[in-house]
Amino acid sequence: MARKRSASVESSSVGGASPLPATPTGQGIPQTFRFTAPEAVSVLLVGDFTHWQRSPIPMRRGAGGVWEVTVALAPGIYHYRFLVDGEWRDDPECTLRVPNPYGSQNNVRFVS
Numbered sequence: 001m002a003r004k005r006s007a008s009v010e011s012s013s014v015g016g017a018s019p020l021p022a023t024p025t026g027q028g029i030p031q032t033f034r035f036t037a038p039e040a041v042s043v044l045l046v047g048d049f050t051h052w053q054r055s056p057i058p059m060r061r062g063a064g065g066v067w068e069v070t071v072a073l074a075p076g077i078y079h080y081r082f083l084v085d086g087e088w089r090d091d092p093e094c095t096l097r098v099p100n101p102y103g104s105q106n107n108v109r110f111v112s
Contacts, residue, residue: 028072029111035082035091038065045069047080047106056083079106 033045044056049071059067059082079098082089090097094107 028074030070031073031109031111032068032070033059033080033082033091034093035059035067035084035089036065037067037084037089040065040067040084042083042085043067044083045071045080046083047078049073049078049080053083073109073111075112078109078111080109081106 035043037043040061043059043061045059046052046056050056057069057071059069061067079100080091082091088104090105091107094109096108096110097105098108100106
């Protein structure tokens with residue numbers, strides 16, 4: 001199911017703060033995302049900071065099938081999910097989630 005978002009970052013927010021996009025220069029606060037999927041062929045990090053599926057971030061497979069990527073994000077509130085072999089997946093380590101318009105939930109990460 002395709003997701004459409006605005007040009008920079010969707011302004012839906014938690015607590016009234018709007019997130020800023022991932023910083024392409026590497027400036028920002030490093031945030032590491034991990035997802036365990038030993039049988040997966042591909043895991044992508046997608047979120048409002050990647051314009052969802054427009055600019056997904058490929059994750060690297062590590063020991064035990066743990067996929068990982070670190071991205072620099074400006075302070076803000078971010079919504080994200082994982083695409084595992086083309087299927088939307090939640091972050092099981094994230095306890096804060098918000099409903100999305102597709103009938104599921106987005107994970108939320110605070111960066112400060």
